[in-house]
Amino acid sequence: MIKLEAIIQPHKLESVKAALLGIGVDGMTVSEVRGHGRQKGHKETYRGMEYNVDLLPKMKLEIVIPNARQEEVIRTLADAAKTGVIGDGKIFVTDIVDAVRIRNDDRGEAAI
């Protein structure tokens, strides 16, 4: 099993969710996060005081899938999240050792 951690633009969440559901990925965890890569934020001015806001709001999706589906899911997710402008985000891939379904003690791929 692998875990995809996708950091995406908040306004892309709905299209990503729909695309993933479309290929049968029906489990995910979403959190509101803040961060920046090369995008480096923007400037705000309040009564002449300038502030650099460099941590921008993003959405983080965590999805655990069987190894076999890696490329298919990454492709779908990236296509749905892309605008082509700086700040679109990243996808990180990590190995998952095991999984447990708390309700009935299913283990491994049966639990995801």
Added chain:
Amino acid sequence: MNSLSKRTIIARLLLTLSLVLAFADVTLAQSPAPAAPTETSAAPAAAIPAEIAKKLDDLDKAAKNAQMSGDNAWMLTSAALVLMMTGPGLALFYGGLVRKKNVLGTMMHSFILMATVSVIWAVIGYSLCFAEGSPFIGDFRYVFLKGVGAEPNGDYAGTIPQQTWMIYQLMFAIITPALISGAFAERMKFSAMLLFMTLWSFIVYFPMAHMVWGKGGFFNAVAGGVVPAWDFAGGTVVHITSGVSALVCALYLGKRKGYPNESMRPHSVVLSVIGACLLWVGWFGFNAGSALNAGPLASSAFIVTHFATAAAVLGWMLIEWMVAGKPSVLGAISGAVAGLVAITPASGFVKPMPAMLIGFAAGVVCYLMVSKVKQMFGYDDALDAFGVHGIGGTLGAILTGVFATKEVNDLRMGKPMGLVDGDAGQVVNQLIAVALSWGLAIVGTLVILKICDLVCGVRISSEDETQGLDLSMHGEEGYNLES
């Protein structure tokens, strides 16, 4: 038939005469002391039969009652509007501008004054402001609101119950100290704040209100003042005293921890927009209510207040757009407040076009003040109470001397009212009143801060400041989004 119509004519004449006198009695501004009305008009009644005389007397009473009802309805409404300026108007305006850990503490600064000043006012404040005493402070004749009842107080407002006048004036005494809280936002102890505001009411506000509006007050242009300055609704009393005191507080307390390097962005300009709109609406009670009746002067004050504010919004927005590149929402609403402040002293004396000039100038000057001058000197007037109220109030007070005209308010019976009427001396009177208000505010506030510092310390501890006023002072949080 013939004699009846004659009687009717006499009756109508007398009624008209008494009405004219009754109205002449109340066309003055916030402080005037009109002469006793209508008694003389009863004299010819001796020549007509008792039955008619009684009828005339009844008509006279009915006319007076009708006027009192109309004026009283507007003045009670105005009193409520001015209270609404403090809560929720100012509470929202200031609350939105601070960081979210301080939102409750900041709103409390306004809200708690609605209670504190009210109690002080009933016990002694009203008496110190409006009882006749020395030119500088009133005496004790109205303590515990003794003698403040349904009868009008002819020294101030001859057509509304003194109770209405008293409660209307209370609302001004509440909002004035609340304005100062913008300067010491996010870093003053709650206990010190309460002590400060109490002492400030006694040492700065009550004397100032008495001098400008009280009978025999030093600056009272209408009721025998030494330096007759025009201040229709409180440019000197409310905005200069609070704004200048705010600057003293900002300098005395020092900067907020981390200012200006850490981010101190307003946590919700949305709240501030709502607050500013409530201030704009409430200000109609503040300025048009200061006519103290529901007559034409109230209409005049109402419209010049509105047009000055509109021009000020555009003034601030345009200069900010030119200088900083973007027309900000915070700028637009700050412009509105600056315009409202600047038109306050002038609202009962100027025509709509000069009012727009005053507003536009206030928008531009206050923008430069808060965005350039403040940063040049480096003091931390956190929410710009000085930049907007101190500077806007001073500008408005001086321009009142320039644009006051007898065409709007003929208080000098045909003689010039301001520079546009040909009386340059009025500008000098305004400057003297401005200088003395600045002086009283600076000295008074310094003394009070020193006392508060000795009694309980004015500034919160560094840890409390980091944690925020809401948790450290009140044990609450403004936003519990997970509960």
